[in-house]
Amino acid sequence: MRQSAAQTDPEYDLIQDIAAFTHDPYGFVLYAFPWGSGPLSNHPGPDLWQTEVLQEIGDLLRQGDRTGAAQLIQEATASGHDIGKSALVAWLILWAMSTYEDCRGTVTANTEAQLRTKTWPELTKWHRLSINRHWFVVTATAMFSTNRAHEKNWRVDAVPWSEKNSEAFAGLHNEGKRILLIFDEASAIPDSIWEVSDTATLDTSTEIIWAVFGNPTRNTGRFRECFGRFRHRWHTRQIDSRSSRIANKEKIQQWIEDYGEDSDYVKVRVRGMFPSMSVMQFIGVDDVDRALGKKLELNQYQFAPKILTLDNAWEGDDEGVIGLRQGLQFRILRTFAKNDNDVQVATMLANLEDTEKADAVFIDAGYGTGVVSCGKSWGRKWRLVWFAEASTDPGCLNKRAEMWKGVKTWLKDGGAIPDDQVLYQDLIGPQTVPRTDGKIQLESKKDMKRRDLPSPGRADALALSFAYPVADTTRQRMEESVSKENDSYNPLTHGLRRN
Numbered sequence: 170m171r172q173s174a175a176q177t178d179p180e181y182d183l184i185q186d187i188a189a190f191t192h193d194p195y196g197f198v199l200y201a202f203p204w205g206s207g208p209l210s211n212h213p214g215p216d217l218w219q220t221e222v223l224q225e226i227g228d229l230l231r232q233g234d235r236t237g238a239a240q241l242i243q244e245a246t247a248s249g250h251d252i253g254k255s256a257l258v259a260w261l262i263l264w265a266m267s268t269y270e271d272c273r274g275t276v277t278a279n280t281e282a283q284l285r286t287k288t289w290p291e292l293t294k295w296h297r298l299s300i301n302r303h304w305f306v307v308t309a310t311a312m313f314s315t316n317r318a319h320e321k322n323w324r325v326d327a328v329p330w331s332e333k334n335s336e337a338f339a340g341l342h343n344e345g346k347r348i349l350l351i352f353d354e355a356s357a358i359p360d361s362i363w364e365v366s367d368t369a370t371l372d373t374s375t376e377i378i379w380a381v382f383g384n385p386t387r388n389t390g391r392f393r394e395c396f397g398r399f400r401h402r403w404h405t406r407q408i409d410s411r412s413s414r415i416a417n418k419e420k421i422q423q424w425i426e427d428y429g430e431d432s433d434y435v436k437v438r439v440r441g442m443f444p445s446m447s448v449m450q451f452i453g454v455d456d457v458d459r460a461l462g463k464k465l466e467l468n469q470y471q472f473a474p475k476i477l478t479l480d481n482a483w484e485g486d487d488e489g490v491i492g493l494r495q496g497l498q499f500r501i502l503r504t505f506a507k508n509d510n511d512v513q514v515a516t517m518l519a520n521l522e523d524t525e526k527a528d529a530v531f532i533d534a535g536y537g538t539g540v541v542s543c544g545k546s547w548g549r550k551w552r553l554v555w556f557a558e559a560s561t562d563p564g565c566l567n568k569r570a571e572m573w574k575g576v577k578t579w580l581k582d583g584g585a586i587p588d589d590q591v592l593y594q595d596l597i598g599p600q601t602v603p604r605t606d607g608k609i610q611l612e613s614k615k616d617m618k619r620r621d622l623p624s625p626g627r628a629d630a631l632a633l634s635f636a637y638p639v640a641d642t643t644r645q646r647m648e649e650s651v652s653k654e655n656d657s658y659n660p661l662t663h664g665l666r667r668n
Contacts, residue, residue, distance in 0.1 A: 226244065261351065452576065501592065
């Protein structure tokens with residue numbers, strides 16, 4: 170049987186192959202470049218963190234296809250130096266352009282020099298290595314289709330930013346198709362550029378991928394806020410250069426020896442973390458950094474009482490949190506959306522109390538009174554905590570300040586928290602309120618909302634565990650049992666019957 174010309178044309182096969190990667194950027198990167206040979210002979214494929222970003226974008230696109238959800242994907246990556254950010258930027262551009270006809274995009278960076286000498290040359294290099302390089306032209310300022318009928322609509326432009334001409338970033342629309350927006354070294358790109366770029370996300374029925382990368386050089390600004398008040402909008406990750414395959418490990422070790430692992434210099438350039446606390450910040454980044462993901466020996470916390478806490482959702486966009494602290498170890502057991510059904514929350518809490526064999530259960534009284542009422546009807550001895558009640562510490566204005574002071578001291582004493590970026594941001598978010606009497610007062614949740622910070626529910630769940638002293642009932646029962654056994658085996662009375 171004779172095959173058609175299309176079936177025997179290699180170009181037709183190439184088009185079909187690449188079309189299969191429309192929602193699979195990772196598959197495209199593996200297919201499009203000659204990994205393990207020629208210029209890439211020492212490179213078996215993308216690094217682990219690059220793979221995670223590519224696969225996450227693909228998963229989200231496919232999920233949107235299945236559910237019909239809006240196709241707005243926002244990825245934010247803060248990292249140390251020398252991890253391959255520019256290579257990933259190039260791959261995203263080549264994948265987005267290769268797999269969607271008439272894709273449009275804009276790429277910018279912290280400076281015009283970065284854009285012209287690093288970001289764009291990296292794209293040129295990977296374009297030259299790509300299996301379909303003949304589909305596109307890369308100039309000093311743009312990449313566009315070789316098909317003249319599409320060269321104005323099927324393109325990505327390198328656009329230096331200017332606060333005096335922020336309108337250059339407005340008007341990027343591509344109704345019903347695909348938009349790619351990339352910020353390289355995003356920490357130094359001013360808020361005005363971010364705000365104007367937001368308008369590109371308004372298109373409906375359009376695939377929109379907004380990816381931002383950078384060293385976390387500044388503790389303020391929109392890049393920082395991707396990991397703070399806007400974290401519910403962004404898929405975030407923080408990459409330590411030491412985990413990168415290509416990073417210069419010897420140079421990194423020199424930095425650590427010269428400046429110290431907890432210095433801002435190393436945090437920003439190696440660990441992918443934002444610099445230390447601001448003047449009004451209550452809990453410093455350094456203390457939280459030391460606790461984040463820390464592993465403890467069992468004997469550092471197992472002797473202590475288990476304290477179960479519930480911080481119920483404050484408003485509709487907040488989450489409810491159930492946490493557990495035992496000594497220096499804190500865990501998040503459950504998070505859930507705002508739930509008006511107190512019985513369901515109480516049932517969840519009771520099950521966890523039994524499973525974890527908790528010694529005490531403390532619940533934020535603000536939105537937890539109904540939960541405690543349910544627990545009381547089941548014979549549970551749960552205790553309400555009023556954040557505004559008087560403090561037992563004369564240096565604190567109220568119970569909330571007292572509990573957060575407990576968290577601050579606990580962190581300095583070696584407390585350990587899970588590798589949880591939401592909890593991390595919660596802990597460093599609240600600021601203090603200056604007072605003439607010198608007492609510690611934290612800003613209210615409403616004030617935090619006015620600063621566009623979310624309610625710190627996960628950190629409040631930790632703070633609740635410091636509300637009141639708790640005896641270790643498990644340990645007490647064991648000691649009582651041992652005492653009885655010892656008492657029954659008194660060598661002076663052994664063998665004698667007690668009356």
